[in-house]
Amino acid sequence: MTADSSAAPGKVVSKNAQIAEENRRFFRGKGLFVLNLIGSPGCGKTSLLEKTLERVAPRAAVVEGDIKTTLDADRIRRTGAQATQIETGGACHLDAAMVARAIQGLNLDAVEFLFIENVGNLVCPSSVDLGEDMKVAIISVPEGDEKPAKYPALFVRASAVVINKIDLLPYVDYSVARAAGDCRKLNPNVEVFELSSKTGAGVDAWVSFLERHALSARPR
Amino acid sequence: MTADSSAAPGKVVSKNAQIAEENRRFFRGKGLFVLNLIGSPGCGKTSLLEKTLERVAPRAAVVEGDIKTTLDADRIRRTGAQATQIETGGACHLDAAMVARAIQGLNLDAVEFLFIENVGNLVCPSSVDLGEDMKVAIISVPEGDEKPAKYPALFVRASAVVINKIDLLPYVDYSVARAAGDCRKLNPNVEVFELSSKTGAGVDAWVSFLERHALSARPR
Numbered sequence: 001m002t003a004d005s006s007a008a009p010g011k012v013v014s015k016n017a018q019i020a021e022e023n024r025r026f027f028r029g030k031g032l033f034v035l036n037l038i039g040s041p042g043c044g045k046t047s048l049l050e051k052t053l054e055r056v057a058p059r060a061a062v063v064e065g066d067i068k069t070t071l072d073a074d075r076i077r078r079t080g081a082q083a084t085q086i087e088t089g090g091a092c093h094l095d096a097a098m099v100a101r102a103i104q105g106l107n108l109d110a111v112e113f114l115f116i117e118n119v120g121n122l123v124c125p126s127s128v129d130l131g132e133d134m135k136v137a138i139i140s141v142p143e144g145d146e147k148p149a150k151y152p153a154l155f156v157r158a159s160a161v162v163i164n165k166i167d168l169l170p171y172v173d174y175s176v177a178r179a180a181g182d183c184r185k186l187n188p189n190v191e192v193f194e195l196s197s198k199t200g201a202g203v204d205a206w207v208s209f210l211e212r213h214a215l216s217a218r219p220r
Numbered sequence: 221m222t223a224d225s226s227a228a229p230g231k232v233v234s235k236n237a238q239i240a241e242e243n244r245r246f247f248r249g250k251g252l253f254v255l256n257l258i259g260s261p262g263c264g265k266t267s268l269l270e271k272t273l274e275r276v277a278p279r280a281a282v283v284e285g286d287i288k289t290t291l292d293a294d295r296i297r298r299t300g301a302q303a304t305q306i307e308t309g310g311a312c313h314l315d316a317a318m319v320a321r322a323i324q325g326l327n328l329d330a331v332e333f334l335f336i337e338n339v340g341n342l343v344c345p346s347s348v349d350l351g352e353d354m355k356v357a358i359i360s361v362p363e364g365d366e367k368p369a370k371y372p373a374l375f376v377r378a379s380a381v382v383i384n385k386i387d388l389l390p391y392v393d394y395s396v397a398r399a400a401g402d403c404r405k406l407n408p409n410v411e412v413f414e415l416s417s418k419t420g421a422g423v424d425a426w427v428s429f430l431e432r433h434a435l436s437a438r439p440r
Contacts, residue, residue: 040260041342042363092343122261123312142362143262
C-alpha cells in the first residue's frame with residue numbers, strides 16, 4: 001500500500017472508514033481518549049507506554065499490535081494496565097476491524113485512556129483510520145533527525161510527536177531543533193515532546209498533555 | 221500489503237516476479253553482485269553504505285530508495301560512488317520495475333557491487349523480489365534485541381544480518397546473543413555481522429564477505 005491510500009477510492013478503504021467511524025462513536029460514548037501510537041520498530045513505543053502507565057495504569061487500557069509474538073502485551077500487563085494483543089500475522093498495520101475485535105476483550109467502563117500501539121512501521125499505518133482521537137508519531141534519537149522530512153505522511157497527520165531516547169543525545173549526532181522544526185513545517189499545530197522513557201525526563205509534560213485531553217473527552 | 225504477499229497469486233505479484241527475473245538476468249550478464257538492504261528507518265543503512273564505500277566506491281553503484289527527499293543519494297555521491305535516487309512518493313517498498321528504471325541512469329560497466337537501499341521499513345520490502353542476489357537485514361542496537369522475533373518475515377529470507385550501532389551497547393540494554401540467536405533460529409544459514417558504522421568496528425569482516433561474493437558473481 002502507499003502512504004496515502006486513504007485518498008484512494010475503493011471498497012476496502014471505505015469499509016475501513018465505516019468501521020473506524022463505528023469505533024469512534026463507541027469510544028465517544030464511553031468518554032475515552034484514544035491514541036494511535038505510530039513509529040518504527042524499536043523507537044520505544046512500548047517503553048513509552050510502560051513509563052506512561054506508571055502514572056495512569058488503573059485508568060488505562062492498551063491494544064498491542066504486532067506482526068508476531070505477544071511480548072509487548074506481556075510487558076504492558078506487568079504495569080497493572082489491561083492489555084490485549086493483536087497478532088497481525090504479516091500485515092504491516094492495524095485496521096479498524098482488528099481494533100473493533102480486540103477491544104471486546106477489554107473492560108472499558110472505568111477507563112479514560114485507550115492506547116493503541118500500532119505495528120512498528122513509520123509508513124503504512126499513517127493513513128489507516130482506527131477511530132482514534134489522535135495519531136501520535138514516535139521517533140527516537142538514534143534513528144537520526146531527518147526522519148520527519150523523509151517520511152512526511154505520518155507527520156502531516158500526527159497531532160503530537162514524541163522524540164524519544166533523548167538520554168542517547170550525548171552519543172549520537174542529532175539535532176532536536178531540526179527534527180522538531182521539520183515536524184512543525186509539516187504540521188504547524190503539532191505538539192512536540194522531548195522525552196526519555198529510560199530516565200523519565202520529559203514524561204511529566206507528556207502525561208499532563210494526556211490528562212488535558214482525557215478531561216475534554218469525558219461526557220458532560 | 222502483508223509480509224507474505226509474494227506467496228499470493230495475482231497479476232501484480234507475477235508481473236513483479238517477471239521484471240525481477242529480467243533484472244536478475246541483466247545483473248548476471250554484467251557479473252554484478254547485487255544486495256537488497258532492508259531495515260527500519262534509522263537503523264543505519266546509509267551509514268553502513270558510506271562506511272562500505274570507503275573501501276569499494278570505485279567498483280560500486282548504489283540505488284537509493286526513499287519515500288521523499290534525495291538526502292541519501294547526496295550522501296552516497298560524496299563517497300565517490302555512483303548513485304541514483306528513487307523517490308517512491310508514498311510507496312512503502314521498492315519494486316522490480318522501479319529498480320529497472322533507476323539503473324538506466326548508472327554506468328555499470330566497471331561495477332562489481334550494486335547496493336539497493338530499500339525504503340526504511342522492516343516489514344513490506346521483505347517479500348518483494350527486486351532481482352537481487354541477496355537480501356541483507358540491518359538492525360541496530362537501540363531498536364532492541366527482540367526485533368528478529370517480532371518481525372520474522374525478513375529474517376527467514378535474509379542471507380546476512382548486520383547488527384549495527386554496536387558502539388551504543390554500553391548505553392542500552394541489548395543482548396547480541398539473543399538477537400543473533402533468534403536470527404539463526406529463523407535461518408540457520410544466515411551470516412551475522414556485529415558492526416559500528418560510526419567507529420568502523422566489524423567493517424573488515426563485512427567487506428571481506430562482500431568481496432568473496434563479488435568474486436563468485438564474476439563471469440568466468
